[in-house]
Amino acid sequence: MNLLEHEAKNLFRRYGISTPRGLFYQSMDGIASSLTNLEFPLMVKAQTTAGGRGKAGGIRTALHSKEALDDCERMLSMRIAGRKVYGVLLEEMIDASREIYLAITIDQRSRSPLLLAGCAGGMDVENMPAHTMQRWSLDPLEPIPEEFLDQAAHFLLRGGRGTAELRSTIGAMWRLFRGMDCELVEINPLMVTDSGKAIAADAKVALDDDSLFRHPEIPDMPGRDMTELERMAKEKGFNLVELPGDIGVLANGAGLTMAALDTLQRYGGKGGTFLDLGGTDDPDRISEALGMLSYNMARGRIASILVCIFGGITRCDTVADALLHTITDRSVKASMVVRLRGNNEEEAAQMLRLANFNVHVDLDEACLQAVKVRT
Numbered sequence: 397m398n399l400l401e402h403e404a405k406n407l408f409r410r411y412g413i414s415t416p417r418g419l420f421y422q423s424m425d426g427i428a429s430s431l432t433n434l435e436f437p438l439m440v441k442a443q444t445t446a447g448g449r450g451k452a453g454g455i456r457t458a459l460h461s462k463e464a465l466d467d468c469e470r471m472l473s474m475r476i477a478g479r480k481v482y483g484v485l486l487e488e489m490i491d492a493s494r495e496i497y498l499a500i501t502i503d504q505r506s507r508s509p510l511l512l513a514g515c516a517g518g519m520d521v522e523n524m525p526a527h528t529m530q531r532w533s534l535d536p537l538e539p540i541p542e543e544f545l546d547q548a549a550h551f552l553l554r555g556g557r558g559t560a561e562l563r564s565t566i567g568a569m570w571r572l573f574r575g576m577d578c579e580l581v582e583i584n585p586l587m588v589t590d591s592g593k594a595i596a597a598d599a600k601v602a603l604d605d606d607s608l609f610r611h612p613e614i615p616d617m618p619g620r621d622m623t624e625l626e627r628m629a630k631e632k633g634f635n636l637v638e639l640p641g642d643i644g645v646l647a648n649g650a651g652l653t654m655a656a657l658d659t660l661q662r663y664g665g666k667g668g669t670f671l672d673l674g675g676t677d678d679p680d681r682i683s684e685a686l687g688m689l690s691y692n693m694a695r696g697r698i699a700s701i702l703v704c705i706f707g708g709i710t711r712c713d714t715v716a717d718a719l720l721h722t723i724t725d726r727s728v729k730a731s732m733v734v735r736l737r738g739n740n741e742e743e744a745a746q747m748l749r750l751a752n753f754n755v756h757v758d759l760d761e762a763c764l765q766a767v768k769v770r771t
Contacts, residue, residue, distance in 0.1 A: 397603045398445040398621050399614070402485045404599035411572040413565055413583075414595045418487035427468055430486070431461045439487045440467040445621050446479040450519055454481070457489065478623030478638060490595050492587035496552050497521050498566065499582040500534070500573045509534040509573065511566070513548045517585025540570050557592035565594050577607030625669070629688060634671055636688065641666030643766050644689040644698040648673040648710050656704045659759055665767035668698040677710040682718035690728050699770035700731040702762060707738025716744035720751055729753065731769050735762035 399407070402420040409415055419434075420443065421427050442454035449455055454476050458464035468484045475481065497514030514521060515528040530551050532544045545563045553559050565586065573581045580602040587595045608614060622630065629636035635650075643665050647653040650672055657667040669692045671685050692698045705715050715736065723729050733754045736744045741757070748755045754769065756762040 397605050397608060397614070399601045399603065400443045400445065400482055400620075401441060401599055402443055402483070403615070404601040405596065407572060407576065407601060408568075408596055408599055411575070412568045413572075414561075414593065415599065416488045416490055416595060416597065418485050420483055420485050421468070422483040423472065424465075424469060427484075427486070428461070428465060431464055434486060435488065436460055436464075437489050438464065439485075439489055440464055440471065441485040441487060442471040442474060442476060442481045443483040443485055444476050444479050444481045446477040449476050452476045475624070478625065480620075480624075482620070490587045490597055491589065492595070492597075493590050494553070494558070494588040495585035495597075496562075496588065497524075497529075497584050498569065498586050499580065499584070500569050500578070501580045501582070503531075503533065506533055509536055511540070511544065511548070511570075513552055515552060517583075521584055534570070536574065540567060553588070557590070558588040558594050559592075561592060561594035562586075562588070565596070572601070576601070576611060577604045578602060579604055625688060625692065629671065632684060634685060634688070635674070636669065636671045638669050638692075638697070639667050641668040642697075642699040642770060643668055644692060644701040645670035645704065646673060646685055646689055646701065647671075647704040648675065648706060652704060652706055656702060656759065656763065659763040660702070660766060663760075663764045663767045665763065665770075668692070673705070673710070675709040677714040679714060679718040679721070682715055683722040686719065686722045690723070690725070693728060693731065700733065700766050701728070702766040703732065703734045703736075704759065704762065705734075705736050705738075707736065707741060707744075711739050712736040712744035713740040713747065716747045719748065719753065723753075733762050733766040733769060735759055 405415045419430055437457050437459050440456045440458050442449050454471060456467045458467055471481055471484050495517040497517040499512040501510055503510035511532040511534055513530050514524055545566060548566060549559045549562050553562060569581045578601060582600040583596045584598050587597045623638045626636055626638060643660055645656050645667050647656050653670055653672050660667050669689060673685055689701050705712060734748055735756050745755050754765055
């Protein structure tokens with residue numbers, strides 16, 4: 397579960413991490429009157445779980461009240477990467493001499509928590525050169541070793557101002573990570589002022605969903621991490637995920653879905669919206685699923701569709717019949733590639749080829765075609 401920034405900062409303050417002063421609003425009510433008590437310039441920040449909000453216009457610097465009000469009104473009506481904006485955070489602007497990156501996350505390779513420290517923070521931190529980022533594996537049952545704090549402080553500040561506060565901030569992040577069953581605690585950037593104060597200008601916290609029963613103080617907002625289409629699919633009982641790519645994938649089973657996404661990438665494609673059909677061969681359910689992918693094609697979110705079905709419980713001819721009755725738009729058909737294997741595959745392939753569908757048996761060939769037919 398990803399927390400909104402203002403929720404994450406409430407946790408930061410509870411664990412002793414300094415944050416800018418700020419006010420959160422879910423609507424325009426009360427914003428105008430509060431601006432008289434705030435100093436400009438100030439930051440106006442959309443509260444959403446979507447990444448990339450800065451590039452999408454979800455973070456702005458307001459120089460006066462009218463600009464702040466205009467930004468708030470615009471952000472409250474936004475969707476960023478398909479995700480809802482739940483409010484705005486008005487926050488003091490921090491003047492700092494250094495911006496650095498700190499995070500504690502789970503390293504899948506070592507299966508242990510990992511401390512990350514980067515010499516610079518801000519947007520595009522993932523593109524930083526390797527030598528500007530250092531990593532330390534942490535024992536989940538122990539405090540952070542003093543030598544790790546020494547190494548991180550020397551790497552980031554070279555013994556300069558802010559060393560003490562930096563060490564304190566990292567220690568507090570670790571206590572938060574363990575105390576709240578986190579999967580991620582990230583500060584990007586941590587602002588270090590001329591006086592040596594360390595302030596978390598941004599905050600990202602992700603909690604383990606399975607631990608939420610231990611944290612009743614965390615507000616339950618179902619679907620907060622979902623796009624509009626993901627919520628719609630969940631209501632209909634489908635597993636649908638929207639990714640940044642432009643190739644939609646309809647498959648039956650998580651393993652086959654992941655294999656299709658990997659194969660697309662091998663041929664220069666990138667999976668976009670994918671929907672796991674599961675074990676059903678109900679024509680109505682298949683038509684509903686195809687309708688969701690076609691909807692995203694109409695919105696320009698995806699440029700082609702790969703249908704990848706293994707016929708075990710699911711019958712390939714039933715899927716083919718659903719395709720024939722659902723896909724009537726010529727442009728959708730032209731941008732669709734079908735790969736069927738298993739139960740009644742020959743009958744299914746013949747039905748679809750007679751209707752001029754792009755049908756393949758081999759997964760690699762189907763994925764290659766899905767990359768080529770993108771509109």
